[in-house]
Amino acid sequence: MSVLSSLVESIRSGAIEVVDLTAPLSSSTPVLKLPEPFGNTVPFRLTEISRYDDRGPAWYWNDITTGEHTGTHFDAPVHWVTGRDGEDVAAVPPARLIAPAVVLDFAAHAAGDPDFLLRIEHVKEWEAANGPLPEGGWLLYRTGWDVRANDQEGFLNADETGSHTPGVSAECARWLAEETPIAGIGVETVGTDAGAAHSFDPAFPCHSFLLGAGKYGLTQLRNLDRLPVTGAVVVAPPLPIVGGSGSPVRVLALVER
Template sequence: MSQLTGLLTSLAAGEVRVVDLTNTLSNETPTIRLPEPFANLVDFSLEEVSAYNEPGPLWKHHNISTGEHIGTHLDAPVHWATGRGGKDVSQIEPSRLVGPACVLDVTREAAADADFLVDVEHVKAWEDRHGPIPENAWLLVRTGWGAYAQDPIRFLNADEAGAHTPGFTVECARWLADVAPISGVGVETVGIDAGLAPTMDPIFPLHHFLLGADKYGVTSLQNLDRLPATGAVIVVAPLPILGGTGSPARVLAFVDGAHG
């Protein structure tokens, strides 16, 4: 039996499950709002073209309009100034979009402090317990924020001081870019950086370091509580947009059926 045949057999038998880590995409999907004078992306929308009527009697279809960085989406290197001249979303190798999932659970810390920042020590403590992060892995940070994804006010959690959502320290962002053998980082929040990242030096440090190092980010993930700390495989599937700085993505995980 080939390995692929074995995978299909395991899927059919329920020995391997597919977990959807993607948030639904609609005109109510929460998105980042930048303050003036910066420009914002358009929200996702559907425009009906036909619906089993005169414009299309046997079919229904729509035009869609959306920014690249809406909902569950991938950030490509060219999205950030430090990745200028790097890969657009269509140029990312498929092998970099599939890899081991390493789930770092900081739900307790994020529940106690919405501005909680993952530091290098948290990742190293994970490695002490579960072993070294494998090559080409995706570090998925579980904060519990996915539970708020259908509530824009709670999800964005903004006040006059800015947004209050978990993220990474500057030191951790640099370490993930320069040392960790990962392809990317995935988060449950609206962006890969903390809500207060504009106050850091450099601003938006995970964007700054990660994308500048030819590594990638995925945001607005769901169902990370259904993944084990190790052992799952993640598949990130963005649209291959020529020149695209990112794309809405369907993100799936293959999980041992014994888990959960």
């Protein structure tokens, strides 16, 4: 049996489970809110064109209105000023969109501290227990934040001081970008950076360092608790939007059972 035939048969038999890491996309999907004077994305919206009626008797279809960075989405390097000369989302090599993944689970830490930050020592302790981060793969950072995904206010968790969501320290973001072989980082929160990252040095370090290094981001993931610590393969193909800085994406994980 060929390798591809074996893969298909393993999926059909359940030997490989396909786990959907994507949040459903609708008008209630939480979106990032930036303060004035910065521009903001629009919420996702469907506008009906026809639905088996005089506008089109045998078919149903819609126009969609959305931002590139709405819902579960892919960040390309050109999304950030440090990656302005890098790949747009259409230029990302297809082979990089299928990659191994590891899960770093800090949900218990984030449950006690919504401003929890992943630090270099956390990753090194994880590597000591589980092995090195995957070459060309994804670091999936579980914080348990996906339980808030159907509640805009709870998901952004903002007060008068700003948003309070878990993320990555500036030092760790630089280290992941410059010293590790990963292709990118995936998170459950609205963006790859912590809610308080506007006050970091530099501001929004995951965006600044990882995208500046030609790496990628995946956001608003769910079901990371269904993945093994190591051994999963992630399939994350964004729409090839020419000139696009990102795209909504259907993220799937292949897991041996």
